[in-house]
Amino acid sequence: MKVYELQGGFGIDSLALVERPMPRPAAGQVLLKMRAWSLNYRDLMLVNGSYNPNLRLPMTPLSDGVGEVVDVGPGVSRLKPGERVAGIFMPKWLDGELTEEKTKSALGGGDTGMAAEYVVLDAEGVVPVPDHLTDEEAATLPCAAVTAWHALVTSGRVKAGDTVLTLGTGGVSLFALQFAKLSGARVIATSSSDEKLARALDLGASEGINYKNTAEWGQFVRELTDGVGVDHVVEVGGAGTLGQSLRAVRMGGRISLIGVLSGGGQVDPTPILMKNVCVQGIFVGSRAMFEAMNGAIAQHRMRPVVDRVFRFGELPDALRHMERGAHFGKIALAVS
CATH class of the missing domain: 3.90.180.10 (Medium-chain alcohol dehydrogenases, catalytic domain)
Structure with a gap:
């Protein structure tokens, strides 16, 4: 073979x-x-x-x-x-x-x-x-989908009425968009490409932000949420984007730290303390999570x-x- x-x-x-x-x-x-x-x-x-x-x-x-x-x-x-x-x-x-x-x-x-x-x-x-x-x-499904499910559903307990911020349009981010929509949540998506943002809107995102054109996208997210911030951030960038994610998340909100696509660096932890934010590392998930996710995918015929x-x-x-x-x-x- x-x-x-x-x-x-x-x-x-x-x-x-x-x-x-x-x-x-x-x-x-x-x-x-x-x-x-x-x-x-x-x-x-x-x-x-x-x-x-x-x-x-x-x-x-x-x-x-x-x-x-x-x-x-x-x-x-x-x-x-x-x-x-x-x-x-x-x-x-x-x-x-x-x-x-x-x-x-x-x-x-x-x-x-x-x-x-x-x-x-x-x-x-x-x-x-x-x-x-x-x-x-x-x-x-095994890595990207289970990771997004673990972040938003198993640990994040996303629900109808929540607002979720997804970074980029890779596998984890798009699965997070789809799972959030299945749960009745609003999704704000970021990308460096207007064409990709248009496709994210077609998948169900409510708003899209081109982070190349909007450097302070964390503040713009707050404006889109009437100054409150989002309930969940699916953070795949790492140190290079975490500062903006901390600005975008609401008081007492949640950041699922998944990737390091933006590379290493230093992050000021003060906003985590001052905003009472939960930052949780997500390293894929278990078989039980995979099976629960498969049930939801089958039920909703999600692709x-x-x-x-x-x-x-x-x-x-x-x-x-x-x-x-x-x-x-x-x-x-x-x-x-």
Whole structure:
């Protein structure tokens, strides 16, 4: 079978498509014939060496993918051949609180990676995906969708009448927009592109802000909310945007800290104190969250936003497409 490996050093050009023996499931495991994959910014950071410069090579990247169960190991009863499933981001995080042990099981970061034609996973670490989704749509769920669900629904308890601020138009932000709308919340979206903002409005955002044209977008958000601020901020920028997010959030509001797309830096913590703001780090989510989210997606027939689908053999091109930052929503890969 064909497997992608990062060999000899970091960088997209170091990815190689190699032949490896077909894996077999041991006790408690399942064998998946992969159908589709999706990319996260973490994948690009891992390949470029900025996520973990001490990563042991060679390694197989990607955390997100959907496949068909083609074989099960001894003792597996919750799944059977023929089912279409996705691996969860951290196979050991089934429910409850996150622990250091659970984080070490994350896919595509040194342990099992999904960028292969066949993958063996723990049977407890996979979930069936909604029937109405295409393979490519379903492949976008394990990281970005679960992260947005965890931030807004599981921890944020978003409800009708709330106002949610989303930053950018990547996968997490657009899933957050969609989940907020399912909950009856108002969404204010930001982007550097008027064209992307128009598409966000089509998805249900009430207002859009071009942050290149409006440098003090945090203050503008307050003006859009009659000086009050938003209830929730889905913060994917990190230190470079957190100051504006703290200006935009209401007294006693919530910021879900998810990404570091704007890079590192220093942040004045005073507004967190003075505004009684809850800032919570969100590191994807558990299997229980994934299953609850799938139920809502199926009930509302919600469809993820897929920007472009590449072939499996075009993974380097897909990563370069992500690197350019022109995508709207998720980038996917398909078998053919």
